[in-house]
Amino acid sequence: MPENTVGEDTHRITTTVNGVTQESVVDSRLSLADFLRHRLRLTGTHVGCEHGVCGACTVHLDGAAVRSCLMFAVQADGHTVDTVEGLANGDELSPLQESFARHHALQCGFCTSGFLMSAAEALREGPVDTPERAREVLSGNLCRCTGYAGLVSAVVEASDGGEGRG
Amino acid sequence: MIGVAVPRREDRRLLTGAGTYLDDLDLPGCYEAAFLRSPHASARVLAMDTTAAKALPGVIGVWTGRDLADLVKPIPPKVTNPKLYDVPRYPLPPEYARFVGEPLAVVVATSRHIAEDALELIDVDYEVLPAIASTGAALAPDAPSVHDEVPGNVAVHLTQTAGDPETALATAPHRLRERFVVARGGGHSMETRGIAASVDRATGEIVVWPCTQSPHYTRNLIAYFCDVTEDEVRVVVPRDNGGGFGPKAQFHGEDAVVPYLARLLGHPVKWIEDRSENFVATMMERTQVHDVEVGFDDDGRLLVVKNVFQHDQGAYCAGLQVPTITLSTLPGQYRIPNIHTELIACYTNMVPTSSVRGAGRPQAVVAMERMMDRIAEHLGADPAQVRRVNLVQADQFPYQVGLTFRDGSPLTYDSGDFPALHEAVLDRFDYAGERDRQRAALAEGRLVGIGLGAYVEGCGLGPYEGARLRLRRDGTVLVTLAATPLGQGYETVYAQIAADGLGLDMRHITVATGDTASIPFGQGSFASRTTVTAGSATLQAARRLRERILDVAEVLLKTSAANLCFVDDRVCVVGEPDHGLTLTEIAQVANIGKHGITLPPGVNPGLETTSYFAPERAAYASGMHAATVEVDPETGQIRILRYVIGHDCGTVINPMLVDGQVLGGFAHGIGNALYEEPHYDAAGQPQTTSYLDYALPSAVEVPPVELVHLYTPSPLNPLGVKGAGEGGTIPVPATVANAVEDALRPFGARITSLPLTPAKIVAALTAG
CATH class of the missing domain: 3.10.20.30 (Beta-grasp domain)
Structure with a gap:
């Protein structure tokens, strides 16, 4: 036992x-x-x-x-x-969270936490600096609202911004 | 603020995990329900033994349909027709199961784990009956009846005509016909359905928390099942709702059972649907089979269209909205003098049909737009040119189609500019250039095709929606809506509209939704209707509240309202910013008052306004899509190389959010075009009951899109808005199918069944 x-x-x-x-x-x-x-x-x-x-x-x-x-x-x-x-540092959103809002990467928000956690891990492992790479990283999660365009832009931008913390 | 891409107020809480969805509510000690569901598509319950289930520790009770006589009342169809052969749909049917997944008994226990353990202890003796699992099987001679009282399985048979279609077909220089099969999928909101209920002992109200698109509709039906007035039921939709897409606008059996049991037990009860239940028991939009025939002249000008279609209504008629929308969507953007459109809706042993994003329109657009390409092919003409000669012209609005809308009025398009939209999309697509590239690819042996698809969408439907505005004691304005958001950003959008109506900065405005105790009447968020209806109501109520605030200020500042303006949160005399009152001060006088003290003469207390907006008829949004695809003849794989969307939804309140709606709708359309099919076998057993079998598009399946906007305001509402929630979905199956068939044209291969799976492509190429 x-x-x-x-x-x-x-x-x-x-x-x-x-x-x-x-x-x-x-x-x-x-x-x-x-x-x-x-x-x-x-x-x-x-x-x-x-x-x-x-x-x-x-x-x-x-x-x-x-x-x-x-x-x-x-x-x-x-x-x-x-x-x-x-993910956030107190009241301060992480760059990835900020980027999600800026690119309208969420609508109903139900899938959002999962996308944030998947993307944060991927960004920690290395850059996700092209839309193609972002689509691969995001393909393990499902979203029915956004059509993924905002999610792709948000992750690429967060990667460009040197996102490391998630 | 109308027209500004204001960032969403909702985002912060959703990004930090602080959103509140139904299953996040604190309901201490809440019991949990689990439902026993029919494993058979058609069966009679001979006996059900719940003894062992009831004896399990932690089980509060077990009820079958026969135990809950009060609930043996039919859930009425949402949209009906005098010709409908309706059969009762019970929350927990006492004797017959008509589809796999239909709830037949419920367990309430101290935890969901225990409730599900108890389900396994219920012993049911079924007499399995023959099942119907397609419209073809339903309409076959000597088919068994889904319901004994409906021989032949036809739920409703409706025909609409304009002109003289039979003569026109007999005399047309050219005629073509084809059969198209369109499978539609489910809503697949990432949050499943669910409902919780409790009795508030202080008021006696049954308080219900559903995740629904239609709180007042839900309230009214719960009142009907519990046999109480609507004021004894309070529906509060949690402020975060994890997507809707149509099925959450319906009333399912569980929505009656859970509140009823909470009242019976005097204790909170909740049921959260799990995904395996969602696949079998949540309504979805189902297959249609279209037999289309067109007659046209040498220029491709349409003379007549005849479309007879079978619609799978499922086991019961939850509403006829989907097929009646198909019926009137067929003519699309084209002038067609003679039309015959005919619906045969049949009962089958599958989950009932509800609206799903697009709601009957994608099917009609497949029938019409695929034939436009066939006409071009037949004449050796360009498909864009064939469309061009048939488009309703910009100076023909309001345009009467010749058919009747579902409310009985003549089907009329209020506004639009289809030729401009058409050319704008072709320009952005670089249509001539794409055709050159297609020829070059073909020369290299690659199968590349181009597809177009145009549509209209009747949206902003009645009967009405309301908004209630109130000046609060802290000087802010609360906007209360009856409609509930499903992710569209109401807290942002309606604050933008109210800001313009009031002439007040958005930061003084808050939006609340989804509580039937806060606003007595409402319809809900569906049919791309809310910005038109609730938006217009918000604007009207905001303008009236501004007048009422200024009327009070006029008295208190001893001036005339014409001399007053808002400066931040103050009402000031124009040109004298120091001479004014804050909204808090005005609220203090007119709304709060002083105990027992008479108001200043001329002040009308109670600064709140309520407005309901009832549109005269539907506002018509329109759009056109263009796609280039490449087909791999070996594997049947389809790759989308380019996709352009042209979209006209009138005035845009928040462009970022409208783009989001269009792109999200597009992804749903890609699912319908290429991936999603809720497959049932011939015995009515669902075969796609997980996301391993049912392919919901992910980020790698949804291609990038280029957007083109046109803004043709609707004259039917003060904002000039039209709906934006569904247009992105509607023409995608037709557009992609046209492109794929164009790619396969060198082989003469035909694809007439959606979704376009690789297996179908390979089969078509082999047959060709």
């Missing part, structure tokens, strides 16, 4: 979410997305398809973009999780 097991189907986990250490007891079947949303009340992470395709639930696990609907909360035990709520 894993050492973090407390009951038949519950586990004690420790996570660092947006820099804050959280001690929690979770059901085995609680997804990381539901843990973030309903237990920690970080509702900026959205659940769009629950099968890992739409990308609305994208968060960073130890810096890597992951689908929080495809992970259990218990799998995040001992790991660092960053969500959209941690």
